[in-house]
Amino acid sequence: MGNIVELRKISKSFPGVKALDQVSFTLKAGEVLGLLGENGAGKSTLMKILSGVYTKDEGSMQILGKEVDHLTPLTAQKMGIAIINQELNLCDHLTVAQNIFLGRELLRNGTLNERKMNGEARKLLERFQIDIDPETPVGNLSVSKKQLVEIAKALSIEAKILIMDEPTSALTAKEIDNLFAIIKRLRAQGCGIVYISHRLEELQHIVDRVMILRDGKYITDMPFQETTLSEIIAYMVGREIKEKFPRVEAAVGEKIFEVKNLNAGRMVRNISFSLRKGEIVGIAGLMGAGRTETTRAIFGADPKESGQIFIDGEEVKINRPIDAIKAGLVLVPEDRGKDGLCTKLSVKDNIALPNLDILASKLGLVNRKQETELTETAVRNFEIKVADPETPADSLSGGNQQKVIVSKWLARNSRVVIFDEPTRGIDVASKVEIYNIMNDLKQKGIGVLFVSSELPEILGISDRILVMADGRITKELDVREATQDLILKYATQFEKKL
Amino acid sequence: MGNEKKQSKLKRIVAKRGMGQVITVTFGLVGLIIVFSFLNPFFLTSRNISNLLRQIAPTLLTGIGQSFVLITGNIDLSIGSVVGMSCMISATLMTKGVVPWVAVLITYLASLLMGLLNGKLISKAKLPAFIATLGTMTIARGIAQIVNNNYNTDSIGEAAEGFQQFFYYGKTLGLYNTIWITLVIWLIFNFLLSRTRTGRHLYAVGSNLHAAHLSGVNISSTITKAYLVSAFCATTVGLITTATSGMGTMDAGNGYELYAVAASVIGGVSTLGGQGILLGTVVGASIWGVLQNGLQFAGAPVAIRNIVIGIIVIITVLMDIFVRSNKRIGKAKTSADGNSSPALKHKL
Amino acid sequence: MGNEKKQSKLKRIVAKRGMGQVITVTFGLVGLIIVFSFLNPFFLTSRNISNLLRQIAPTLLTGIGQSFVLITGNIDLSIGSVVGMSCMISATLMTKGVVPWVAVLITYLASLLMGLLNGKLISKAKLPAFIATLGTMTIARGIAQIVNNNYNTDSIGEAAEGFQQFFYYGKTLGLYNTIWITLVIWLIFNFLLSRTRTGRHLYAVGSNLHAAHLSGVNISSTITKAYLVSAFCATTVGLITTATSGMGTMDAGNGYELYAVAASVIGGVSTLGGQGILLGTVVGASIWGVLQNGLQFAGAPVAIRNIVIGIIVIITVLMDIFVRSNKRIGKAKTSADGNSSPALKHKL
Amino acid sequence: GAAKYRIYLITMDQMDQHWVNVDAGARKAVKELGNVNYRWLAPDVKDDAKQIECINNAIAGGADAILLAANGPTAVTSALREATAAGVKIIYVDSPADYPGEQTLATDNEAAGYKAGQELKKALVSKGITSGKLGIVNVNAATASVVQRENGFRAAFEGTSFTILETQYSEGDAARSKDIAANYITQGVVGIFGANEGCTVGTGNAIKEAGGKVIGIGFDKSNTILQLIKEGHLLATMAQNPDVMGYKGVKAAVAVLEGKDPGPEYVDTGVSVLTKDTL
């Protein structure tokens, strides 16, 4: 079969970075192409050019046999290109159906045909077994539901070219299986699909061919059958990664952190657990199990109803984040864009922000020399790729942004560090770096609480695993006895609804 | 099952784009009317009601325009000046002997150009709306002053009698024409906003600009349309003002942009974009008008009027926030998360 | 290598929080001064310069307050009314025989309460800043009117001679006290903003409220502090106004909040929060003041002044956007992508 | 008791002491008469449309007579036609409109402005100054009464070798007026005219600060202005008699309502030139 997309020598720069450098790319009808690469390799940028979001600096494009010079999101859509973007792009105030048909509203006599749109949306959602009422406002949905809406929206176009940029980052296992079934069906219909993911385990289920980018350059492409995961990783990283889940041993000591009977709303119910010196405790669970809410409540970001928190055996009162930080408890939040970074501020400002209590005198005067030292040390220690700490944080790639967030918390001496999904959307090499950071903390005797939806990493890194469902801890497992199946069993142990 | 579905339909309507707020403030409006009708025997006379409706018209009209703009997540500070500019342009032309209806046409064209300028400065040149319309606010006021060489105009004269009747003094079927004009404009724009594709796009742009852009919505033209509507409404108010006074006043419309914001916001239109319906703007403008009229009759000095109005603006919005956050607590208690707290989302 | 480092240091300074804009508009200011000094022989006399500086002071002071608030991503529409309220409270107290310095103290306390109210309404009750301060704007004006029972006050009299000297008429080391006061306040708040923890927090809140919250920043107290600074500056202007006129005027300060926005924004403070420095506000206020003063000397009628000022506001911001996007274009061509276009990010 | 007449006073706004004095005069008459139900309606800001709303409200509120200080001659005429149609009697206070009323009690603003001009000219000439620049600080160009004052003032200098600079507007804000006047002084004017209370206060303060060379003259009477005159910073002010307008206005209205003759169509309530000597 012929190529339906041919991009030749595409280049694209952003201030300070060459995101794409002479990249060529092809896609055939009826194939699923895995587009792979580290954070900042240029995958999203390439696909945004193909879908008309960005304009290329150089190069030429042939799409469905036509030479195309200038694309907008609208013309791309009209040509049959659908994209599920890495970031959620939905209007919270509009309903699911209104979002799905946004820009392509169905009309009757020139006016909106809401009934038809609702009906079509319902059919679409049913066809893909997505359990959402098309008339609910999107703002009321959870992140995973939103991602499903995003997928449904892309599928509602009779697309000939479908781009999925990390579609599964917020999905549950069942929803992912569902998605794979959809992908296979579309492939059979002759649709060309580009699939981007950092969850390399997923590839085997669907991908026909892989293409690898590194630092904005084309590296290679080959049929998936003819390669192995470790070879792919080596191409991505430019070197071999020995261990995907490096594990270090440390002697387990006394209790450093304990939560007793914590309650905070519907999703945090009677949570009790403890952390010991020299161990990483993982929290597993399905999307919406209440893990994020638990960490936020502990950290004082959300109000608590009841419960006690102990650090080194002493009870601490945490009503707001600053109390937690002062008590030696810090949280690396889940949502990088929303909760993690002040994107307009510099890397330096971001790293300094939670440490100003140390950097400022009693009267509040900031010691700028100390501030510079602290940030430069952090940038060095965490190998953050940034030319100058005064650069605005939003010009960094995802992985580097995550490192900024981690580093700002570790620049101070804390007793307990909570990581909420620290590896989401991060490439393999960066993941390993994050694991190493956690291991390092563990060896230093600092308590690490590690929330993740990816079972392999939970199993690979933690020493003890708490499983949550419906806002409760349903099981505590030692890593030696834990298996994926066992965790899933407890993660689906829902309460009987009255 | 069927019952459940029906119930959820009702709930849905209530939840719909600020319908809840509309219902809440309607109660408030009724309360005010009751209070004032006790305080003042003339309040519910047909003469006063018809008067009152005519007084509400300018606030409602500018409120409609402002609501369109607010829904897209922007603001129009130039409304008051466009009222003044329209008043001066139309009156100057008429005093110079131009046929009133031609003057009206020219006035609309001139103001729509101002609306176009607003729209393009914001959507194409990417100026923040606050700044762009602060600039055009000053410019339009300057134009209002310069049109007749820094003077208010003379009387627009006998020839404009028909014009004055049409926009202000005349009655049709027992109701002042001003009220009819307002009603027709409201119906048209309400239809546009709730039933057409452009209307949908206005909400989408205000809710998530980037998403709307990626969905193929033409951002620039959508935002520009909102500003054109706003300019259109402001011009109509300017013409009503000319008809009312029978002359052009350079100062006309001063401060109307803020009344328009108040009317919209009291009626549930969010200054953050993406939310609100024009029914709310009607209630908001009515509350505003009833307060002005009622307090004046009650003999309240301007000072008290200002204080009361300020408090009411704050309270209605507080109430809305309270009602919404209470609804949420019923389901799940969230505090500092982005979805539940408007202020946390709020930029400027 | 050393050279390269120096260069990047320079670049860093230019890039820092809107320094680029400050430099651009400083050129504009110099240009204006040159033009006006050719147009008018009096322009550069020491008398006019010293006068001009004193005329810039109120805009700069309110601009400092507005900049603080804008940096947190909010806005303060109540500034002008707080000026009026302070003017009336202080003058009324003095005419009633209260010792001027006690009156000053009481005035500051009253206004700071208004600032506190603003801060709490926005940070605790989560009202959008536009609405909250629209409400307090009306309330504060009402208070200004009610304090002396709807009258402007009588002369504050002989006893207040010292007060008038201190705030307006007196000179120290050849410069008017008003200028000294402004300078001291600027230095203090510039120091607070650029060198202290609270300053950092203000930027963080304006840049990303959630991230700031999770980084241990007390959002509510940070936002409240910004409004307190704004109220403090507005009060100082109110007192200067009382000292200037020797009486209390209920109307005082009308519209100052918008001049304050203009001064801030021309100087590179973003209405989207997180960006801007007080040096910019100085330049912005100066441009504003030079225009007012210079255009009066040039004999331009108000109409022309309005138009010129409106155009200048728009052009300076346009220029900044253009310069920034050009910098970008030099390296990369972006079209409609979200990150490069401020308007796309913009909420109201 | 006696049948009550409903009388409304409608002013331009509620901000000036001037209006308060009109109201006070009216109240005095109401008290004396005892058969009047009186109310003061004022828009929150000076705005033609809002004043018309007040007129409409008064009609709707059952007015028998309206005492009106018209924003301008033209704007309210149509509304007044409706009032007349509803049987409401109209008495003008302060500023009449181009529409027949029962009586007008007002200051002749143009004449008063002319008088101010002449006073200033006299003072200048007596100091040996026969030419030079003059400045006018006015409220705005939209309010008829202040525009008339300015016209009168300008007329007084016609044919002299004084040049009057472009008028500057302060919206009556005393602080802004002060800035404007100070700028005039920098430009080397020999005299400044302030067209209302705020403008006059600002003018006086600017002169006070600059030292005595420039001669200032103003309009309206307030304690602050009188102070400035006493201290010699202002030459004089044109004091109107607003309380007379209110007092005689109510009396005239009741006379009309009772079918009596209210007296002449136009009553000039006069201005007095207040100088240091007359105080």
Ligand SMILES: Nc1ncnc2c1ncn2[C@@H]1O[C@H](COP(=O)(O)OP(=O)(O)OP(=O)(O)O)[C@@H](O)[C@H]1O
């Ligand atoms: N709008 C933008 N402005 C500035 N730089 C950008 C922008 N978008 C991307 N970049 C930069 O371009 C490079 C490529 O980014 P891109 O998002 O394409 O990477 P990616 O391969 O999708 O990474 P990830 O796996 O983290 O999503 C990065 O260095 C990134 O920082």
Ligand SMILES: Nc1ncnc2c1ncn2[C@@H]1O[C@H](COP(=O)(O)OP(=O)(O)OP(=O)(O)O)[C@@H](O)[C@H]1O
């Ligand atoms: N603002 C909100 N209003 C209503 N429900 C909410 C809100 N925020 C979260 N929820 C619901 O609370 C539940 C818990 O969400 P939470 O994000 O804490 O789960 P989680 O276990 O951390 O999952 P994730 O892996 O997504 O982080 C979800 O069902 C979510 O839909």
Ligand SMILES: [Mg+2]
């Ligand atoms: Mg990507």
Ligand SMILES: [Mg+2]
């Ligand atoms: Mg989570």
